[in-house]
Amino acid sequence: xxxxxxxxxxxxxxxxxxxxxxxxxxxxxxxxxxxxxxxxxxxxxxxxxxxxxxxxxxxxxxxxxxxxxxxxxxxxxxxxxxx
Numbered sequence: 001x002x003x004x005x006x007x008x009x010x011x012x013x014x015x016x017x018x019x020x021x022x023x024x025x026x027x028x029x030x031x032x033x034x035x036x037x038x039x040x041x042x043x044x045x046x047x048x049x050x051x052x053x054x055x056x057x058x059x060x061x062x063x064x065x066x067x068x069x070x071x072x073x074x075x076x077x078x079x080x081x082x083x
Contacts, residue, residue: 001063003028003047004037009064011072012049012056022049046079 001009007019007028022028023037027050030039041047041063048057058076067075 001041001065002037003030003035003039003041006041006060006063006075007047007049009067009072010075011067011069012047012058012076027051047076 004016004019004023007013007022008016013019013022019028020037023035023039026034028035029048030041030045032046032048041060043060043063045060046057047060048055057079059079060075061077062075064071064075
């Protein structure tokens with residue numbers, strides 16, 4: 001699954017267009033490398049997203065095409081949060 005779609009389905013970012021822009025602006029890294037929105041997400045990938053001064057780091061636990069509110073949080077495991 002594409003990185004921008006995974007970010008939207010997992011509800012880390014609300015809209016796919018916003019996820020796409022975050023990737024274009026180099027705010028999203030996968031395994032410590034800046035990736036494009038078209039990157040193919042795999043289980044075990046570590047994704048870090050910069051929101052201004054804050055950084056959210058997660059590890060991909062599952063990749064699903066659709067997820068409800070409860071299932072979305074189970075798609076990743078939070079690693080660390082910088083303030």
